[in-house]
Amino acid sequence: MTSEKTTGAPRTLYEKIWDAHMVEPLASGAALLYIDRHLVHEVTSPQAFDGLRVNGRKVRRPDATLAVPDHNVPTANRDQEIVDPESRLQVATLVENVAAFGVPFIPLNDVRQGIVHVIGPEQGASLPGMTIVCGDSHTATHGALGALAFGIGTSEVEHVLATQTLVQAPSKTMRVTVNGELGLGVSAKDLALYIIGQIGAGGGTAHVIEYAGEAVTSLSMAGRMTLCNMAIESGARAGLVAPDDTTFDYIKGRPMAPKGEDFDAAVAYWRTLPTEAGAVFDKEVVLDAADIAPMITWGTSPDAVIPVTGLVPDPSDLTDDAIRANHQRMLDYMALSPGALIGTPVDVVFVGSCTNSRIEDIRDVALIAKGRKVADGVRAMVVPGSGLVKLQAEAEGLDKVLLEAGFEWRDPGCSMCLGMNEDKLKPGQRCVSTSNRNFEGRQGPGGRTHLASPAMAAAAAVTGRIVDCREFA
Amino acid sequence: MQPFTQLTGIAAPLPVANVDTDKIIPARFLKTLTRTGLGKSLFDGLRYDADGKERPDFVLNQEPYRKAEILIALDNFGCGSSREHAPWALGDFGIRCVIAPSFADIFYNNCFKNGLLPVALPREVCEQLMEETKLGSNARVTVDLERQVVVRANGEEIAFDVDAGRRHALLNGLDEIAETLTHDAGISTFETNRAKAEPWRTAVSL
Ligand code: SF4
Numbered sequence: 066m067t068s069e070k071t072t073g074a075p076r077t078l079y080e081k082i083w084d085a086h087m088v089e090p091l092a093s094g095a096a097l098l099y100i101d102r103h104l105v106h107e108v109t110s111p112q113a114f115d116g117l118r119v120n121g122r123k124v125r126r127p128d129a130t131l132a133v134p135d136h137n138v139p140t141a142n143r144d145q146e147i148v149d150p151e152s153r154l155q156v157a158t159l160v161e162n163v164a165a166f167g168v169p170f171i172p173l174n175d176v177r178q179g180i181v182h183v184i185g186p187e188q189g190a191s192l193p194g195m196t197i198v199c200g201d202s203h204t205a206t207h208g209a210l211g212a213l214a215f216g217i218g219t220s221e222v223e224h225v226l227a228t229q230t231l232v233q234a235p236s237k238t239m240r241v242t243v244n245g246e247l248g249l250g251v252s253a254k255d256l257a258l259y260i261i262g263q264i265g266a267g268g269g270t271a272h273v274i275e276y277a278g279e280a281v282t283s284l285s286m287a288g289r290m291t292l293c294n295m296a297i298e299s300g301a302r303a304g305l306v307a308p309d310d311t312t313f314d315y316i317k318g319r320p321m322a323p324k325g326e327d328f329d330a331a332v333a334y335w336r337t338l339p340t341e342a343g344a345v346f347d348k349e350v351v352l353d354a355a356d357i358a359p360m361i362t363w364g365t366s367p368d369a370v371i372p373v374t375g376l377v378p379d380p381s382d383l384t385d386d387a388i389r390a391n392h393q394r395m396l397d398y399m400a401l402s403p404g405a406l407i408g409t410p411v412d413v414v415f416v417g418s419c420t421n422s423r424i425e426d427i428r429d430v431a432l433i434a435k436g437r438k439v440a441d442g443v444r445a446m447v448v449p450g451s452g453l454v455k456l457q458a459e460a461e462g463l464d465k466v467l468l469e470a471g472f473e474w475r476d477p478g479c480s481m482c483l484g485m486n487e488d489k490l491k492p493g494q495r496c497v498s499t500s501n502r503n504f505e506g507r508q509g510p511g512g513r514t515h516l517a518s519p520a521m522a523a524a525a526a527v528t529g530r531i532v533d534c535r536e537f538a
Numbered sequence: 539m540q541p542f543t544q545l546t547g548i549a550a551p552l553p554v555a556n557v558d559t560d561k562i563i564p565a566r567f568l569k570t571l572t573r574t575g576l577g578k579s580l581f582d583g584l585r586y587d588a589d590g591k592e593r594p595d596f597v598l599n600q601e602p603y604r605k606a607e608i609l610i611a612l613d614n615f616g617c618g619s620s621r622e623h624a625p626w627a628l629g630d631f632g633i634r635c636v637i638a639p640s641f642a643d644i645f646y647n648n649c650f651k652n653g654l655l656p657v658a659l660p661r662e663v664c665e666q667l668m669e670e671t672k673l674g675s676n677a678r679v680t681v682d683l684e685r686q687v688v689v690r691a692n693g694e695e696i697a698f699d700v701d702a703g704r705r706h707a708l709l710n711g712l713d714e715i716a717e718t719l720t721h722d723a724g725i726s727t728f729e730t731n732r733a734k735a736e737p738w739r740t741a742v743s744l
Contacts, residue, residue: 101739112622155569170744270640300614322740323738330738366558390553492588504618505583
């Protein structure tokens with residue numbers, strides 16, 4: 066526990082952020098932790114605002130809060146009213162709540178609207194050394210900037226709105242070091258999936274993971290966001306990458322970032338944040354980037370993952386009854402048998418979600434789509450992470466490449482990542498998806514999800530099968 | 539919040555690992571604006587077929603487990619989303635306690651905010667308890683938060699760990715926000731000091 070460290074002992078990035086935000090230790094052993102940024106969306110906030118209302122409470126720091134609709138919004142025909150009455154009401158309720166409580170808000174028709182975890186960094190609202198929370202588990206994404214960012218439930222959303230703090234116990238720390246360079250056609254998504262495969266879907270439970278090593282520090286900010294985004298899929302509370310020049314270059318000039326001398330002062334502080342030599346983690350994992358191929362999941366848990374050239378494991382090789390039964394259940398749901406996965410026909414390809422919907426991801430897809438056609442019978446959709454990503458892609462002509470190839474080019478939102486709006490798989494459909502969860506029914510009841518990188522998704526779209534994207538390199 | 543002190547009830551076995559929040563309550567049921575009414579959609583994909591008819595092989599569709607107040611499952615229960623709709627749906631169905639070898643962090647945390655007690659016990663113990671639930675309505679399990687024990691049908695007691703602060707809050711049904719607001723002066727001091735030390739900190743502005 067942080068507080069037990071002797072003064073002067075080398076600290077980790079996580080411990081430094083924790084110490085800087087500790088308002089007061091509490092009798093229970095937990096602490097009151099100050100929250101710098103609170104991101105709010107339409108799905109996990111209505112009951113929280115309602116709670117404030119019932120108790121006659123205000124939002125303590127509207128200027129630390131940013132709201133946007135994303136989970137439930139349509140990704141086409143934005144000029145019309147939202148068709149689904151429940152979705153319409155949920156978005157309208159957010160509009161009412163932010164007005165009533167004075168919370169800064171990016172409305173649906175604003176070019177800055179997008180997935181909450183894409184727009185936080187994009188707007189410069191998420192900065193190194195901050196504590197950032199949102200009623201959404203993929204808040205870990207913002208850890209890419211060297212911020213302590215984690216998902217909270219609605220009760221805690223209400224708690225942060227009312228007090229700008231959370232009651233928190235310190236987490237354990239884990240460092241995942243990936244040495245070496247990623248091979249050609251191997252992306253941050255493959256790195257993320259590989260790590261989850263290595264440590265397991267519960268491997269990070271109760272820990273905050275710091276990602277380190279050459280394969281991590283050489284990633285772009287987009288890649289680091291993809292990596293931290295999926296920390297939660299290994300059960301970790303949050304994922305972190307130490308801020309460095311890549312981070313500062315990314316932040317400079319963003320709308321809400323400090324400017325001029327303030328920026329320099331901020332950078333000077335941010336440079337003090339990285340983990341010091343000799344700091345001790347509760348757990349250390351060391352991996353080699355050379356072992357990583359393009360990855361794809363075969364089951365309904367993100368750790369059920371193999372290299373695309375690998376084999377779906379055979380349950381009869383497993384000795385533990387419960388694990389074997391789970392494994393078989395996953396195979397049945399996915400309609401797969403042990404053996405090669407490559408060549409399996411797909412029905413849908415989804416490029417999007419807070420994991421992979423940034424401009425870099427769309428460029429990866431366009432590179433493979435260029436001059437090719439989406440295979441017959443395949444529905445392929447690209448959903449940019451924000452209105453600004455969409456504009457950027459259009460400025461680069463990527464929309465034309467994608468449309469010519471037969472991809473759908475849609476408006477920003479969570480879309481088929483969780484199937485809350487009308488973008489859903491039909492029962493039995495098989496989808497290669499750049500999102501982060503392959504749970505049963507996640508993309509629509511009965512839908513079958515294979516998680517993979519944008520390049521793998523694009524390769525599946527143009528061949529109609531699960532293939533190795535390196536064939537297109 | 540409804541306090542949790544002691545509960546004696548029917549326990550339903552769900553011998554599945556990684557029961558994720560999409561299984562507990564699929565995303566399409568998250569369009570609600572209230573905390574109530576989600577019980578009928580709890581475990582929707584497992585409980586109902588494509589036509590909305592009950593699947594007779596699912597435990598909560600069987601007697602006596604339709605009235606289960608305790609659920610026993612395997613590792614990493616509640617993994618996935620931060621949606622508090624998961625504990626709301628469990629609670630709305632009537633489940634007040636989940637016993638499993640391990641829980642996902644956010645779900646675990648969310649339970650305590652909603653009067654639900656998650657109890658972590660070793661996997662062998664969970665499997666044993668599941669075995670005993672076959673006794674049907676005789677399979678009454680008692681969960682006593684005051685004494686921090688689970689009492690098996692045969693009277694044997696199994697101790698469990700729970701954080702002292704969370705236990706206290708749950709036993710007394712405390713409003714955490716009201717508690718935190720008693721630290722209001724401390725929060726204000728923190729904010730003032732911070733603003734002085736780091737004047738470059740920016741506000742959200744659109
Ligand atoms: S894109 Fe998916 S994972 Fe990301 S915030 Fe939206 S629903 Fe959650």
